[in-house]
Structures are given as structure tokens and as C-alpha cells.
Amino acid sequence: MKKLSKKQRLLDVKTAILHRHKEKEKDNKKNASSSNKRWVGRNDEIDVLINKGLSISLSKNRDLTINLPEEMNFSKKYDETILYIIAIRRLAATIANPYKAYRLKSVNFNRLKKISTSAALVLTAELSKWDDATRQRLRPMTDNWDADILKKFIDLGFFDLFKTPPNISSNNSPSTLPRSDLVRYIKGRCGEAKKTRELKDELIKIVGDPIDKWMFLRGGLDEAITNVSHHAYPDNGMISENNKNWYLTGSYNGSSKELKIVFYDQGIGIPKSLPASKIWERALEVLSLFPAGERKLDEVLLKAAVELDRTSTNKSDRGKGLQDMLEFIRQRREGYLSILSSRGLYKLSVSNGKELVKSEHFDDPISGTLIIWSATLQN
Amino acid sequence: MKTLNIGRDFSLDPAGRFFSDEGDNGEKFRENFLKPAIQALKPDEKLHIILDDGVESYGSSFLSEGFAGMVKYGYISSQNLLEKIVIDYSDADFEFYKNKIITYIKNSKFKEEEYKPTRSKES
Numbered sequence: 001m002k003k004l005s006k007k008q009r010l011l012d013v014k015t016a017i018l019h020r021h022k023e024k025e026k027d028n029k030k031n032a033s034s035s036n037k038r039w040v041g042r043n044d045e046i047d048v049l050i051n052k053g054l055s056i057s058l059s060k061n062r063d064l065t066i067n068l069p070e071e072m073n074f075s076k077k078y079d080e081t082i083l084y085i086i087a088i089r090r091l092a093a094t095i096a097n098p099y100k101a102y103r104l105k106s107v108n109f110n111r112l113k114k115i116s117t118s119a120a121l122v123l124t125a126e127l128s129k130w131d132d133a134t135r136q137r138l139r140p141m142t143d144n145w146d147a148d149i150l151k152k153f154i155d156l157g158f159f160d161l162f163k164t165p166p167n168i169s170s171n172n173s174p175s176t177l178p179r180s181d182l183v184r185y186i187k188g189r190c191g192e193a194k195k196t197r198e199l200k201d202e203l204i205k206i207v208g209d210p211i212d213k214w215m216f217l218r219g220g221l222d223e224a225i226t227n228v229s230h231h232a233y234p235d236n237g238m239i240s241e242n243n244k245n246w247y248l249t250g251s252y253n254g255s256s257k258e259l260k261i262v263f264y265d266q267g268i269g270i271p272k273s274l275p276a277s278k279i280w281e282r283a284l285e286v287l288s289l290f291p292a293g294e295r296k297l298d299e300v301l302l303k304a305a306v307e308l309d310r311t312s313t314n315k316s317d318r319g320k321g322l323q324d325m326l327e328f329i330r331q332r333r334e335g336y337l338s339i340l341s342s343r344g345l346y347k348l349s350v351s352n353g354k355e356l357v358k359s360e361h362f363d364d365p366i367s368g369t370l371i372i373w374s375a376t377l378q379n
Numbered sequence: 380m381k382t383l384n385i386g387r388d389f390s391l392d393p394a395g396r397f398f399s400d401e402g403d404n405g406e407k408f409r410e411n412f413l414k415p416a417i418q419a420l421k422p423d424e425k426l427h428i429i430l431d432d433g434v435e436s437y438g439s440s441f442l443s444e445g446f447a448g449m450v451k452y453g454y455i456s457s458q459n460l461l462e463k464i465v466i467d468y469s470d471a472d473f474e475f476y477k478n479k480i481i482t483y484i485k486n487s488k489f490k491e492e493e494y495k496p497t498r499s500k501e502s
Contacts, residue, residue: 191401193394197435215436215472222394222438229400317447317483320439327475 039101045090046102052364054083055111063105064091068112072119074340074370081119082364085126089266089367092130104130110144117182117251118262118372120156124185125247125264128161132242139164156249157184181206183250190229190244196221199250199261206252207259207377217261217328217373221248223321224263224371231277232267232369239267257377266368269342270322271301279319282308298344299359306339306346328373330355335375340366380425380465383416386433396440398498405444406497413445414454417463424463430476431468437476439483447483453490460484 046064050056055067066088072081091104107127115123131138140162142150150168153159159166183202188195196218204210211217225246233244243266250261267273274283286304287295294300306322322339329335329350336349345360385393389412390403397406416426430437450457461484466477 189401191395191404193402194392197392200435213472215470216475218436219438222436223440226395226400226438226440229395317443317451317487320443324439331472 039098042090042093043100043102046087049083049087052083053080054087056087057108059105062100062103064102065106065108066091066104067108067110068123070111071114072112072123073114073116074118074122074366074372075116075338078362079364082362082366085122086364086367088123088126088130092126092133106141109142109149110146112149113146115149115152117249117260118264118370120152120158120182121185121247121249121262121264122366122370124153124156124158124161125187125245125266127158128187128245128247129243129266131161136163138162140166142166142168152182155182155184160184181252181254186248188225188246188248190225193222193225196225196248199248203250203252203259209377211259211377213328213331216331220325220328220371220373221261221263223324224265227270227321227369228265228267231270231273232265234268234273234276252377259373259375259377261373263371264368269298269365269367269369270305270339271298271342271344274301274305277319279305279308279316282316282319297361298342298365299346299361300344302339302341302344302346303357303359325371325373329375332375335373337374338372339369340372341369342366380427381416381420382427382429383412384429384432386429386431388412391433391435393434393441393445394438396444398496400440405441405446405448408441408445409448410496413449417449417455417460420463425465426463427465427467429467431470431473437479439479442476442479443483443487446480447487448494450484450487450489451491452494456489457484457487 046054046056055069057065057067059065066084068084069077069080071077072084074081088104088107091102127138138161140159183199183206186195186198199221200211200214200218228244228246232246233239246263246265248261248263250259252259274280277283283301283304286308287300290300290304305319306326308319308322325339326337326348329337329348332350333353334350336347339346340362343362343365345358345362347358347360349356349358383389385408389408393403393405393408394400395402395404397404420426446460449455449460455463461481466480468474468477
């Protein structure tokens with residue numbers, strides 16, 4: 001050991017400070033490049049959606065207006081409808097917004113002429129998320145909306161989302177339009193199963209009679225809500241507690257007598273949550289029945305999750321909830337249940353008691369899980 | 380015979396599996412209602428359980444945790460539990476849930492897991 005001279009000591013301190021600054025610069029560059037990557041990645045994603053047909057107007061090179069299409073419907077026009085839902089979800093997410101990053105300025109409803117109950121619910125949920133992200137500063141401009149669409153969204157309770165109420169012109173006044181058969185949407189959190197009673201009460205008002213076998217639908221809804229708390233929003237800190245919601249609505253078409261119940265959560269989806277769940281080992285047993293190349297596909301994972309309780313030889317007390325969801329249609333012996341989750345669709349159709357299962361793969365994923373029950377009432 | 384009327388004594392909206400699911404879940408029903416009621420029975424006494432007095436429905440998560448959990452956590456054997464309870468309802472459709480309860484209890488393995496509360500019992 002040798003005692004350092006004053007000169008040497010000063011030199012060491014200077015070197016250490018210089019080194020510290022260099023490290024800091026390196027960190028700053030690293031952070032800037034990762035933030036850069038985030039917005040560049042998001043812009044690229046939006047550009048891909050535009051190339052696929054997403055209609056937008058761009059101002060100041062970054063302010064985007066999304067122009068909704070004429071029709072939004074997941075069963076007839078999934079590929080087109082989902083582009084708009086994905087774009088709103090991606091653009092509503094708060095990230096550091098450098099000068100060149102796309103920014104969602106507005107969503108234009110003026111072209112929209114037709115929207116299914118499920119698409120209306122999903123759109124409402126996504127706009128609610130965007131409104132939350134902007135600290136509820138959105139204001140709907142409804143002057144040029146189609147009158148039927150306006151009525152539908154009024155009945156759905158869409159405008160209750162906003163702190164600033166819309167300016168509805170007298171031409172489009174809801175009082176001049178016939179009553180729509182749509183239930184005001186219900187937004188809930190984990191454990192709020194009793195809110196489903198509101199749906200039942202409202203549907204009975206619309207239909208005019210009790211709904212046969214409702215108890216089995218209620219059991220399915222209870223399980224959908226339980227799944228939201230167990231699987232949809234993992235406790236990894238990525239999703240804030242305020243965003244762990246589910247949405248529910250129902251509609252009845254008096255002429256076709258079709259009853260529709262729609263449930264939506266904005267979570268990670270069943271295929272993504274399955275490997276981390278307590279039923280994964282049993283799911284693997286079911287997946288082994290599929291060709292190896294197909295076992296990672298969302299529609300296959302979804303099918304395995306739904307049919308787990310029926311097909312697995314290992315009888316456990318977990319993994320029965322998705323089977324509960326099928327029970328309303330099975331008990332009524334007609335209708336269908338569709339589960340859309342990530343890139344997969346599982347659909348059970350029942351006609352005169354005969355069951356048909358269909359699976360489908362989507363190129364673009366729904367960001368969450370959408371469950372649709374449809375039944376024709378005989379009264 | 381003692382009576383446990385789920386709708387009147389516990390909740391009109393029983394749903395969910397664990398305390399952590401919030402609401403009136405299966406774990407809460409088992410720990411705070413069913414287990415004490417079973418333990419308070421005299422030898423040869425039975426517990427009359429009413430399923431449908433105001434209750435709309437049951438999900439599998441509630442039923443399996445609430446009833447089969449008694450066996451899974453080693454509070455009572457499945458045979459003993461089935462001998463001690465009489466499940467009743469006035470709406471015939473509730474037979475579906477009675478059958479589920481019986482199946483879940485029968486399929487449950489005695490003391491398969493050690494019980495760890497997902498939240499305090501007072502929740």
C-alpha cells in the first residue's frame with residue numbers, strides 16, 4: 001500500500017466524475033432509444049392497420065381522426081371492425097409522446113350506419129378507456145351522426161361516459177325516434193355479480209315476459225365475472241386497478257325475436273392466461289389430442305380451455321366456468337354462444353338440441369374476451 | 380334438523396370462488412356459514428340447505444369451493460358430508476345445481492390441500 005499524493009488523488013476524483021457522467025449519458029441515450037422504439041413501434045402498427053383499410057384523416061402529420069366505417073359487426077365484418085377497435089386501443093394508451101408520434105385526436109361516427117350490439121359494447125368500452133386516459137376530457141360531437149346510430153348509443157348509455165355532455169341537435173332528438181331494444185350498458189369490477197340483476201330487469205321490461213332458463217345464463221355470467229378476477233387482468237402491475245373492468249349489455253329484436261347478451265373484458269385473453277393458470281396441466285392433456293403444430297394457436301387453446309372439464313380425465317374442481325357459459329344455450333336447446341378471445345373464436349351452435357362446434361382463427365386479435373349469447377324467444 | 384337458507388342467511392347473489400374475488404363467494408360461504416353449521420350439528424342431526432329462496436343461480440366456482448372445499452381441506456369426508464346435508468329447492472331447475480353439488484363433493488379428495496385463507500374471514 002502506498003499513500004496517494006494530493007495530485008494523484010485529484011486526478012482519481014476527476015476520472016471518477018468523468019466516468020459517472022459518461023454512464024449517465026449512456027443511460028439517457030438508452031432511455032431515449034427505448035421511448036423512441038415505443039412510439040416508432042406504435043406508429044408502425046397504426047400504419048399496418050391503415051394499409052389493411054383503417055380509415056383515418058391526418059393533420060399536422062401526427063393528429064389522427066379515426067373515421068368509423070359504415071357497418072361494424074364482429075360476426076359479418078370482423079376483419080374490418082377489429083381494425084378500428086385495435087387502433088383506438090393502441091392510440092389511447094398513454095406513452096411518452098414525442099413530436100412525431102401519432103396522437104388520437106377524435107373518432108368520427110358520421111359514416112356509421114349500422115352497428116351490432118357486441119360491436120357497440122366493445123366500442124363503448126374502448127372509448128371509455130380512452131376517456132379515462134385523457135382524464136375524462138373527451139366531448140362527443142353528434143351533429144352529423146346517423147339518427148338510428150345516435151338513438152342506439154343513447155339507449156346504450158354511451159353518453160353517460162362523458163363529463164361534458166353532447167350537443168344533440170333537434171333533428172336528431174331521441175324523442176323523435178322509435179324505442180330501441182337495447183339495455184343501457186353495465187360496467188362492473190370483480191365481485192360485482194349482483195349487477196347482472198339490472199340486466200335481467202331491463203330485458204324483462206323490453207321483452208315483456210320472463211326469460212325461460214335465465215338462471216343458466218346468470219350462472220354463466222357469474223363465471224365470466226369470476227374469470228375476470230382470476231385470469232383476465234394478472235397482478236403484474238401492468239394494468240391499473242381502475243382498468244380492471246367488465247362491460248355487459250343485452251338487446252332484443254322484436255321482429256326476429258332474437259335475444260342477445262354481450263359480455264366484454266379488456267384483459268389479456270383466455271389463450272394468454274391459460275399457461276399461467278392452475279388448469280394448465282389438464283389443458284396440456286387436452287391439447288395433446290391436437291396436432292403438435294396447432295397447439296399454440298389461440299383458437300386451439302380456447303377450445304381446450306372450454307372443453308377441458310368435459311374431455312380431461314383428471315377430475316379437478318377448477319376449469320368448469322367456461323362450461324357453465326354454454327349451459328343457457330344447451331338448456332334452451334337452440335341458439336349460440338360465441339367466445340372471441342385474442343385471435344381465437346369458439347362457437348357452439350345448438351339447433352333442436354343438436355350441437356355444432358366451430359373454431360376460427362383471426363389475423364388481428366380482439367384485445368380481451370368477448371362473450372355473446374344469442375337465443376330466439378318463442379313467446 | 381337445522382336449516383341453512385342460502386338466499387336468506389347468506390346472500391341473494393352468491394358468486395365467485397375466493398374472498399379475493401370479492402362479493403359473496405364460495406370461500407366466505409364455506410368458512411363463515413357451512414362449516415360452522417355442520418360443526419354445530421348433533422350426532423345424527425342433518426342440515427337442511429335451501430338453494431333457491433331468492434337466489435337466481437350458482438356458478439361452478441362458488442359451488443365447488445363452497446361445498447367440495449369442505450372435503451378438499453379436510454374438514455369432513457365426502458361420505459359424511461353427503462349424509463349430513465339435505466339439499467332442497469322449490470324451482471325444479473335447481474335440481475341441476477343440487478346434482479352439481481353432489482358430484483363435486485363425491486369427486487373431491489379428502490385433505491387434498493391445506494387451507495390458506497385468501498383474505499381474513501371477516502371480509
